[in-house]
Amino acid sequence: MADTHLTPIEVGLTAAIVAVEAEEPAVLVAGDARAETRAGLPFGPFDPLSHRTFEIGLRSWVQAQTALHVGYVEQLYTFGDRGRHARPDDTGAHMVSVGYLALTRMADNAAALRAAAARFEPWYRFFPWEDWRDGRPAILDESILPLLEQWARSGKDDPARPPGRGERLRHTFGTGGSPWDEEKVLDRYELLYEAGMVEEARRDGRNPAVAKSKIPPLGEPMRFDHRRILATAIARLRAKLKYRPVVFELMPPEFTLTELQRTVEAISGRHLHKQNFRRLVETAALVEPTGETSTATGGRPAALFRFRREVMQERPAPGLRLGGRA
Amino acid sequence: MADTHLTPIEVGLTAAIVAVEAEEPAVLVAGDARAETRAGLPFGPFDPLSHRTFEIGLRSWVQAQTALHVGYVEQLYTFGDRGRHARPDDTGAHMVSVGYLALTRMADNAAALRAAAARFEPWYRFFPWEDWRDGRPAILDESILPLLEQWARSGKDDPARPPGRGERLRHTFGTGGSPWDEEKVLDRYELLYEAGMVEEARRDGRNPAVAKSKIPPLGEPMRFDHRRILATAIARLRAKLKYRPVVFELMPPEFTLTELQRTVEAISGRHLHKQNFRRLVETAALVEPTGETSTATGGRPAALFRFRREVMQERPAPGLRLGGRA
DNA sequence: TCAAAAGTGTTATCCTTACACCCATGT
DNA sequence: ACATGGGTGTAAGGATAACACTTTTGA
Numbered sequence: 001m002a003d004t005h006l007t008p009i010e011v012g013l014t015a016a017i018v019a020v021e022a023e024e025p026a027v028l029v030a031g032d033a034r035a036e037t038r039a040g041l042p043f044g045p046f047d048p049l050s051h052r053t054f055e056i057g058l059r060s061w062v063q064a065q066t067a068l069h070v071g072y073v074e075q076l077y078t079f080g081d082r083g084r085h086a087r088p089d090d091t092g093a094h095m096v097s098v099g100y101l102a103l104t105r106m107a108d109n110a111a112a113l114r115a116a117a118a119r120f121e122p123w124y125r126f127f128p129w130e131d132w133r134d135g136r137p138a139i140l141d142e143s144i145l146p147l148l149e150q151w152a153r154s155g156k157d158d159p160a161r162p163p164g165r166g167e168r169l170r171h172t173f174g175t176g177g178s179p180w181d182e183e184k185v186l187d188r189y190e191l192l193y194e195a196g197m198v199e200e201a202r203r204d205g206r207n208p209a210v211a212k213s214k215i216p217p218l219g220e221p222m223r224f225d226h227r228r229i230l231a232t233a234i235a236r237l238r239a240k241l242k243y244r245p246v247v248f249e250l251m252p253p254e255f256t257l258t259e260l261q262r263t264v265e266a267i268s269g270r271h272l273h274k275q276n277f278r279r280l281v282e283t284a285a286l287v288e289p290t291g292e293t294s295t296a297t298g299g300r301p302a303a304l305f306r307f308r309r310e311v312m313q314e315r316p317a318p319g320l321r322l323g324g325r326a
Numbered sequence: 327m328a329d330t331h332l333t334p335i336e337v338g339l340t341a342a343i344v345a346v347e348a349e350e351p352a353v354l355v356a357g358d359a360r361a362e363t364r365a366g367l368p369f370g371p372f373d374p375l376s377h378r379t380f381e382i383g384l385r386s387w388v389q390a391q392t393a394l395h396v397g398y399v400e401q402l403y404t405f406g407d408r409g410r411h412a413r414p415d416d417t418g419a420h421m422v423s424v425g426y427l428a429l430t431r432m433a434d435n436a437a438a439l440r441a442a443a444a445r446f447e448p449w450y451r452f453f454p455w456e457d458w459r460d461g462r463p464a465i466l467d468e469s470i471l472p473l474l475e476q477w478a479r480s481g482k483d484d485p486a487r488p489p490g491r492g493e494r495l496r497h498t499f500g501t502g503g504s505p506w507d508e509e510k511v512l513d514r515y516e517l518l519y520e521a522g523m524v525e526e527a528r529r530d531g532r533n534p535a536v537a538k539s540k541i542p543p544l545g546e547p548m549r550f551d552h553r554r555i556l557a558t559a560i561a562r563l564r565a566k567l568k569y570r571p572v573v574f575e576l577m578p579p580e581f582t583l584t585e586l587q588r589t590v591e592a593i594s595g596r597h598l599h600k601q602n603f604r605r606l607v608e609t610a611a612l613v614e615p616t617g618e619t620s621t622a623t624g625g626r627p628a629a630l631f632r633f634r635r636e637v638m639q640e641r642p643a644p645g646l647r648l649g650g651r652a
Numbered sequence: 653t654c655a656a657a658a659g660t661g662t663t664a665t666c667c668t669t670a671c672a673c674c675c676a677t678g679t
Numbered sequence: 680a681c682a683t684g685g686g687t688g689t690a691a692g693g694a695t696a697a698c699a700c701t702t703t704t705g706a
Binding site for chain 1: 682687688
């Protein structure tokens with residue numbers, strides 16, 4: 001219970017830097033688009049000698065490497081798994097990675113990115129089953145669920161499964177009458193990982209329940225466990241949206257209510273009811289009209305709004321509590 | 327953006343191991359009761375060579391050192407701050423600590439603890455202002471708020487304060503008409519730390535706005551940043567209670583509804599409305615009657631209940647959504 | 653018979669959801 | 680004039696919050 005000797009380990013900070021542009025949420029990935037290498041999240045070492053806290057360290061290397069201006073930053077989770085970063089026979093250096101979510105505005109930094117070997121990639125490339133804006137994604141019924149149901153059945157006679165694969169499937173993917181919960185992004189990814197159905201799992205030496213050749217690629221894979229970190233980031237952002245005014249970190253200073261709604265929809269991956277959304281924003285007094293209108297949308301000109309920073313000081317939890325289906 | 331060399335750091339796992347007994351939530355602390363040393367949370371090194379994941383590592387040293395059986399385990403936050411663990415002039419080894427919340431039943435392990443140099447300590451000793459079960463704690467109006475208001479005023483003319491000290495005070499401590507939010511345990515502790523009003527802050531070299539001699543001890547201090555980790559644990563547990571059936575990890579297999587209510591009240595630190603609490607538990611179908619009754623309470627015998635494990639598989643988010651004042 | 657705790661029934665209110673119609677502009 | 684998106688009012692239903700009284704035991 002005391003000051004035992006501790007094993008030295010390397011600590012890296014891995015960031016999911018998110019922006020929304022043209023109704024597409026995107027995440028900054030390192031590496032050339034054309035290279036055959038897997039996409040990976042940007043990461044940097046944490047050096048306690050130069051930086052007092054993780055967050056300062058993170059901001060520092062993000063700034064240095066990408067010239068990006070990030071606003072909101074939040075710690076997600078710390079991953080220490082072996083076997084997620086490396087093959088079973090690997091005995092190399094051990095690494096702990098602290099995952100972070102950071103929000104930015106793409107327009108701010110279009111130029112900055114050209115220098116760095118980094119680009120914004122729509123996040124639904126990595127999680128196609130998470131985008132329900134145009135209805136239920138086809139990949140669910142065509143590939144994912146049939147395979148997962150097979151996996152659930154194949155574990156049927158193993159008595160050592162605690163909660164039951166079928167039940168987990170119901171909750172995470174909303175089968176059997178359960179509702180789809182857009183916040184369970186991480187749970188869904190982890191289930192796919194456990195079932196050996198994402199490339200990362202097979203790379204880590206996990207065997208799927210069905211023949212590998214029968215498994216189509218389920219979203220683009222990423223390096224190391226970066227897709228897991230991204231899943232954590234999306235889940236956290238989707239949840240946070242509902243009780244903190246974080247969307248505005250992703251919006252330009254002035255915007256129409258429809259633009260705001262589209263951004264929220266882009267993040268949460270589902271449709272929102274227009275009237276209810278507007279009332280929500282209005283009664284929460286999250287925004288105020290600038291007096292200007294925008295004619296850029298083609299139709300009746302839309303009133304422009306800006307975020308009311310004061311709400312942060314007025315109400316305890318100002319967010320967009322998008323209800324059942326808002 | 328790539329495989330830069332990483333600085334080696336030591337990684338420790340620090341656990342807030344919580345149990346509730348006799349309507350008092352308590353946390354396991356290391357060190358002798360009589361010793362003059364500050365209480366500290368148990369912690370152990372993370373050795374990636376022996377343990378594949380943090381959680382496995384944590385369970386392993388907790389088991390080895392305390393013979394305690396912990397059920398639920400959850401990662402809280404990873405702290406990398408220098409200056410929170412050490413004095414400004416310290417240049418020793420750098421440590422990152424991953425904080426964990428673990429739940430256990432005290433009765434399970436009364437004996438186990440005698441061997442280990444550890445004991446359960448009521449958590450409200452460290453946070454007396456968090457216990458509202460007998461009404462608003464006197465320490466708030468007698469000590470904390472007058473001092474904090476002075477601190478807020480003293481920063482008035484400093485234009486470089488982003489959200490305004492007065493506003494933060496309102497939200498965290500519910501002054502000026504704002505409601506008290508029992509989940510903001512960490513925010514309150516951090517505010518006290520920033521104001522230099524807890525011993526840990528002064529130990530770290532932070533100067534309070536008022537004369538040190540005028541500040542009474544505000545709760546018992548802990549070693550390092552362990553009180554901050556405990557605040558994180560309490561906050562997380564209070565929040566989780568509302569959407570996951572975690573209370574039952576702290577209850578004996580059979581219990582009366584009043585015992586369940588008292589446990590929830592002990593954790594959330596406030597009173598609950600009896601009828602509404604009962605209806606909540608009932609309509610959520612979280613428990614089922616065993617058929618037995620307990621006459622131990624002195625009065626009409628109470629029916630005994632047990633947790634219905636099945637709910638975990640039936641409903642997506644089974645918790646005790648204790649509303650405004652339930 | 654009295655104290656002490658268990659247990660129940662009902663109503664007012666608010667918040668959430670759903671629905672359908674009118675308005676201002678560019679082409 | 681018409682297509683396109685912007686903008687509003689209202690009613691039904693469910694969940695929440697507040698209320699006070701009866702029941703069963705031990706002393």
